[in-house]
Amino acid sequence: MDHDIKPNIPELLKRVGLRVTPQRDAILRHIIDRKGHMSADQIYRSMQGTLPNLSVSTVYNTLKSLSDAGLIREIKFGDGASLFDANREPHHHMVCTVCGELFDFYLKATPDLTHIAQQARFHIDECHIEVKGICDACQHREVDLT
Amino acid sequence: MDHDIKPNIPELLKRVGLRVTPQRDAILRHIIDRKGHMSADQIYRSMQGTLPNLSVSTVYNTLKSLSDAGLIREIKFGDGASLFDANREPHHHMVCTVCGELFDFYLKATPDLTHIAQQARFHIDECHIEVKGICDACQHREVDLT
DNA sequence: TTCATATATAATAATAACTACTATGTACTA
DNA sequence: TAGTACATAGTAGTTATTATTATATATGAA
Numbered sequence: 001m002d003h004d005i006k007p008n009i010p011e012l013l014k015r016v017g018l019r020v021t022p023q024r025d026a027i028l029r030h031i032i033d034r035k036g037h038m039s040a041d042q043i044y045r046s047m048q049g050t051l052p053n054l055s056v057s058t059v060y061n062t063l064k065s066l067s068d069a070g071l072i073r074e075i076k077f078g079d080g081a082s083l084f085d086a087n088r089e090p091h092h093h094m095v096c097t098v099c100g101e102l103f104d105f106y107l108k109a110t111p112d113l114t115h116i117a118q119q120a121r122f123h124i125d126e127c128h129i130e131v132k133g134i135c136d137a138c139q140h141r142e143v144d145l146t
Numbered sequence: 147m148d149h150d151i152k153p154n155i156p157e158l159l160k161r162v163g164l165r166v167t168p169q170r171d172a173i174l175r176h177i178i179d180r181k182g183h184m185s186a187d188q189i190y191r192s193m194q195g196t197l198p199n200l201s202v203s204t205v206y207n208t209l210k211s212l213s214d215a216g217l218i219r220e221i222k223f224g225d226g227a228s229l230f231d232a233n234r235e236p237h238h239h240m241v242c243t244v245c246g247e248l249f250d251f252y253l254k255a256t257p258d259l260t261h262i263a264q265q266a267r268f269h270i271d272e273c274h275i276e277v278k279g280i281c282d283a284c285q286h287r288e289v290d291l292t
Numbered sequence: 293t294t295c296a297t298a299t300a301t302a303a304t305a306a307t308a309a310c311t312a313c314t315a316t317g318t319a320c321t322a
Numbered sequence: 323t324a325g326t327a328c329a330t331a332g333t334a335g336t337t338a339t340t341a342t343t344a345t346a347t348a349t350g351a352a
Contacts, residue, residue, distance in 0.1 A: 019348055021300065040338080055302040060339065062300095076222065081338060094268050105262045111275065116251045121282035122240050128276045129257065136267035165319055167329065186309080201331040206310065208329095227309060299348080306341070317330070322323100 007032060016069035026050050027062045031072055037083035037102055077130055078102060092128060096135035103135065153178060162215035172196050173208045177218055183229035183248055223276055224248065238274060242281035249281065 009029050010020045018024060030046060031038070038046075044059045063084055066072045073087045078095040083102065090110070094103045110127045117124050155175050156166045164170060176192060177184070184192075190205045209230055212218045219233045224241040229248065236256070240249045256273045263270045 019299065021348070023301075053302075055304095057303075057340085058301055065300095076224070078222070094262075094266065094270075096268075097271065103266060103268065105259075105266065107257070107262075111253070111257045113251075113275075113277065116240075116253075117279075120240065120249060120251065121285070122242075122249065122277070122279055123285055124240075124277050124279040125243065126278045128278070129259075130274045130276060131259065131268070131270055132272045132274070133263075133268055133270040139267070139269055165328065167319070169330070199331070201333095203311080203332075204330055211329095293352100295352080296350090297348105298350100299346105301346070302344095304342085307339080309338090310336080312335070313333085315331095317328105318326105319328080320326090322325090 012071060016071060018065055018069055023051060023054060023058050024062050024065070027059065028066055028071060031066075031084060032086045035086070037075060037085045039081040039083055041081060043084070075102070090126070092131070094131040094133060094135075096138055097132050098134055098138035098141070101135055105131075158217060162217060164211055164215055169197060169200060169204050170208050170211070173205065174212055174217060177212075177230060178232045181232070183221060183231045185227040185229055187227060189230070221248075236272070238277070240277040240279065240281075242284055243278050244280055244284035244287070247281055251277075 009025050009032070012028065013020045013024055026047060027043060030043060040056075040059050040063055043063070044054065044056055047054045047059075063072070063074070067074045067084065070087060072084050075083045075085065075093060077083070077093055078100055080100070089106065091104045091106050094105060095101070096103075107129070111129075113124060113127060116122075155171050155178070158174065159166050159170055172193060173189060176189060186202075186205050186209055189209070190200065190202055193200045193205075209218070209220070213220045213230065216233060218230050221229045221231065221239065223229070223239055224246060226246070235252065237250045237252050240251060241247070242249075253275070257275075259270060259273060262268075
């Protein structure tokens, strides 16, 4: 189990060939600490305490560098802004079409697409399942409205 | 097999409770005729011949009405604009991370997520698989560059 | 340790893809 | 064949993101 290991952020950055700056350190640390998904804007606002001079464009630049380097993952799903999360074990997403909340889920095995890939001569890098539906809370809320 | 049946567009619109207007007729017809995916902007430009006075906002309104009614499907995937396609058999998508092209694929069965849904008390409406990778053409193009 | 330089940052402007608004026009129904 | 609820066109506004550029800084070499 590695859920208690505090990763050395500067080390992580160096390992993927990125310069270590206070901005990158703080942003990556924040994404790794809070385990959930967050938008660029949420990250920007969370940083006001630590880095009051942080610029929005630096947030976007940093998120791009980090995700190009594979340290975080960008999720474009549902309405609104892209979300980012720490690139832990591969997982999939359920989005509630009522409240927009995003939930993770894990599968022991991803669907076998080797046949599809062969036929289309497509080289598969990643496979992500997107589920749309209604979350627990909203199912009950819906009932109340009728 | 129903691939040759020309659907009666006004009839389709009425059936889902939408008023029949020349704009809706032309846009839905266009999406059903060309089988692929297209963006709002592509649709807008394709209509210049048939409906020169068509407004961009009408395209967006119409696409929203049609997809709310279940006649077309919106795909938010990859970079850039939402894509729309006629809501045929359920299918999944592969996107090439090099050229951005989107490819459909079909599965006999979608992954069984009943256990996941039960555990999360999530009511699943649809399940869409997104594959990222490199398409046939770009694999060869990549090789040439080295 | 200091310097050189390639890269990062902040601030701002620009863009793309929508969404909101509103006056006018039109499909449907009573 | 109105009347009315809804649709459209045109425009303005918004949101998320990218581009630009002058200044600042991390890192490798001397």
